[in-house]
Amino acid sequence: MGNRFILGVVGEDEELANQALEEAVNEIKRIEALFTTFSESSITNQINLNAGKSPVKVLEEFFQLMVRAEKISNLTEGAFDLSYGSLDKDFWNFNREMTQLPHPKDAKKAVELINFKNIELNSAEKTVFLKKEGMRIGFGGIGKGYAADQAKKLLIAKGFENGIVNASGDLCCWGKDENGNDWKITLANPDAPEEIIAQIPLKNYAVATSGTYEKFVWIEGEKYSHTIDPKTGYPVKGVKSVTVLAPFAELADALTTPIAVMGIQDGLNMLNQLNGIAAVIIDDQNNLYTTKNLNSKIFEPEKI
DSSP states (O other): OOSOEEEEEOOSOHHHHHHHHHHHHHHHHHHHHHHOSSOTTSHHHHHHHTTTTOOEEOOHHHHHHHHHHHHHHHHTTTSSOGGGGGSOTTTSOTTSOOOSOOOHHHHHHHTTTOOGGGEEEETTTTEEEESSTTOOOOOTTTHHHHHHHHHHHHHHHTTOOSEEEEETTEEEEESBOTTSOBEEEEEEETTEEEEEEEEEEESSOEEEEEETTSSEEEETTEEEESOBOTTTSSBOOSEEEEEEEESSHHHHHHHHHHHHHHOHHHHHHHHTTSTTOEEEEEETTOOEEEOGGGTTTOBOOOOO
8 A cells, every 4th residue: 555554462372463463464455456546457447447438346345435435525525535536646746846836727627537426336236437537536545544444353353352553644443552551642743753742542443644744845935735625736735734533544544634625624613513533633833723522632741
C-alpha cells in the first residue's frame, strides 16, 4: 500500500504470536492486491479500465466497502470521494518544483471527473460502473484503515486479546498494552514532531491522522499542501492536522481528509452530530480544536 504497517500482540507464546502476526501480514497483502491501482489484475483497475463502457462484477467484500464509502461521501457532501483518483496527477505534482499557480479554470477542469454520484452500484448484480470515461476510483482514503481493521479481526480470532495495528498513523488497538495499561496516543506538534502537545486514552478504539504539512510546495512565498479540494481543484487552507477517533480504523481513516476539506467549523459541526466519533483539529496558526465529547479526555503530557 506504499505505507509502513506495524503489528504487535501481547501473549505468552512467542512462536504462536509470530505465526498469527505473519497471517495478519498476509491478510494485509491480500487486501492490497484486491484494492490497489498499481496492478492490472486488481478489481479496482478493471473498474477504471471500463469507465464509461461497462459495469464490472466485483466480490462481495469489495462491493460492501464501496457501499460504506458512498455513505461517507453523502455524509461529507462529497468531501470524501473514491473518484478522487480521477485527478490529473500531473496537475498538482508535489514531487517536483512548482513555480506558479494554475489558472482557476484549469484547476476546475482537473477535477471535473471527481463526482461520487457518477459511481453506480448495482446491489442485485454486485457490479460497479463509472459513468464517465476517464473516471478512476482509488482507495487511498479508506484502504489502510480497512486493512488495519481486518488484521485486528484476524488476530483477535487467533486468541490474542491485546494488541495493536499501526498502518502509518491509522491505528487500532484493543485490550491492554504489554504492561497491562490502557493504550494511549500522543499528538505531536505538526511543526516539531518531537514535541508532544496532548495525550488521549485509547481503549478498544481506532485513530487516524491526516496532515497537510507532510507534502507541500512553496509558490511565491505561500505554502500549498497536497490535500486538494475536489470542488475547486486547489489545495485546502486553514487546517494543518486532523486526528479522528472512531470505533473502526476504516471510519477514522475515511473522515480525516474530508474534515480538512470541509474546514474547521463545518467539520466539527458534522462530527459533533455523530455518536462515538471524536476529533482534534490543528489550524494553520497551531490553534487546537476538539469535538465536544473530547474536551475532558485530552490532557497535558506527563512531565519527565
